[in-house]
Amino acid sequence: MVSRRIGIRLARFGCANRPFYHIVVAPKSRRHQDPPFEQLGTYDVMPNEHKERLVSLNLERIRYWIGIGAHISDPVAELLGLAGFLPIHPLSYMKAWRNRRKANAQAGENQTLSSEISSTREEGLS
Amino acid sequence: MLENFTNFRLLRQITRQIQFIRYKKRPTPARKNIWEPPAPSKYFRISPRPVIPVKEQEELKHLYDIYRTHFRALRHFFQCEYEKTTRLSIAVAEKMKEEVSEHAYLMEQNKLENERVAEIRKARRKCDMAKLDDELSQAEQSLSQLIQEERKKLDELVLKEKKMNSTYITSQTLETAIEDALDNLTTYDFAIDLNGVIYRDDKKESTYI
Incomplete structure (x- = not known):
């Protein structure tokens, strides 16, 4: 069994203003760009022309590393949850409901704003 | 809060005695160096803590409980899967035996x-x-x-x-051979045509023997 100090995590590659991540297995004590034990996939954060964020995963090796006892960092757990490999991570749910709440609030504001505008217009017309 | 307050007072007392170079130009985003104390204007600033509603917290805790349970089960499954492929398992031992035979x-x-x-x-x-x-x-x-x-x-x-061998001139037959040659003179001063007819110049006296 491997110590839990070894983790599956993101390592930032890419350059300034252009994040790109490798999904790697490495000890937590190591710096993120140090040579890892193994690369398990990639994650392109920036949406491409089709508005997709591309993720590649070596599921076979991920199974192996989880089986051996490696820890999984939250962002990677979220990715794996969205990929359907693990159950969906609570943080994903949290982000979703917060975004939804924000969007609803915005929509409500917009609605009130538009109703105000329309009412003022009506007043102006009358 | 009180603790923070006292700490900052102490820090202020100390820092008054030491001079720090606050660099004029810093790369953006500007950031103080690690050895510099907080700016005097920020001594008593306490950053607001994130407010998480109780309902949300409860929901998150519930979700985390479920997630952890599922994840543990999955990990156990992968572990079993891994052990199947290692040397420790019986199946692999049998396979090894088969391979040896x-x-x-x-x-x-x-x-x-x-x-x-x-x-x-x-x-x-x-x-x-x-x-x-x-x-x-x-x-x-x-x-x-x-x-x-x-x-x-x-x-x-x-x-x-x-x-x-019989025709060779030896020391014994030398005298006779010389006499024989002197007796039979041969002239090679003649012409010959294509038919093999020999023409001799009778008028001219030959110088050759």
């Missing part, structure tokens, strides 16, 4: 095959040696024949020379 069987087969091939090779070599012997004897024969022929030729040459 198969290896032994294959080695035996290989040995048999080698023996068979060795026998064939032996026969072939024997045949080859016989052929080689044959060739050698033939070569010897032809060589002896060649030597005999050469000897015959040489013998013939010797015989011929011996026959010619």
Whole structure:
């Protein structure tokens, strides 16, 4: 069994203003760009022309590393949850409901704003 | 909060006695160096803590409980899967045993095959040696024949020379040969045409003997 100090995590590659991540297995004590034990996939954060964020995963090796006892960092757990490999991570749910709440609030504001505008217009017309 | 307050007071007291170079130009985003104390204007600033509603917190806790349970189950499953493929498992041990027996069987087969091939090779070599012997004897024969022929030729040459021997001028016959030559003078001062007719110049006295 491997110590839990070894983790599956993101390592930032890419350059300034252009994040790109490798999904790697490495000890937590190591710096993120140090040579890892193994690369398990990639994650392109920036949406491409089709508005997709591309993720590649070596599921076979991920199974192996989880089986051996490696820890999984939250962002990677979220990715794996969205990929359907693990159950969906609570943080994903949290982000979703917060975004939804924000969007609803915005929509409500917009609605009130538009109703105000329309009412003022009506007043102006009358 | 009180603790923070007291700490900052202490820090202020200390920092008044030390001079720090606050660099004029810093790369953006500007950031203080790690050894610099907080700016005097920020001494008593306490950053607001994130407010998480109780309902949300409860929901998150519930979700985390479920997630952890599922994840643990999955990890256990992967662990079992991994152990299946390692040496410790029974299946792998059996497989190893099978492999060992198969290896032994294959080695035996290989040995048999080698023996068979060795026998064939032996026969072939024997045949080859016989052929080689044959060739050698033939070569010897032809060589002896060649030597005999050469000897015959040489013998013939010797015989011929011996026959010619009677006409040779020796020290004994030298006098007679000279006399004979003087008696029979031969002139080579003549012309010859294509038909082999010899023309001699009778008018001219020959200088040659």
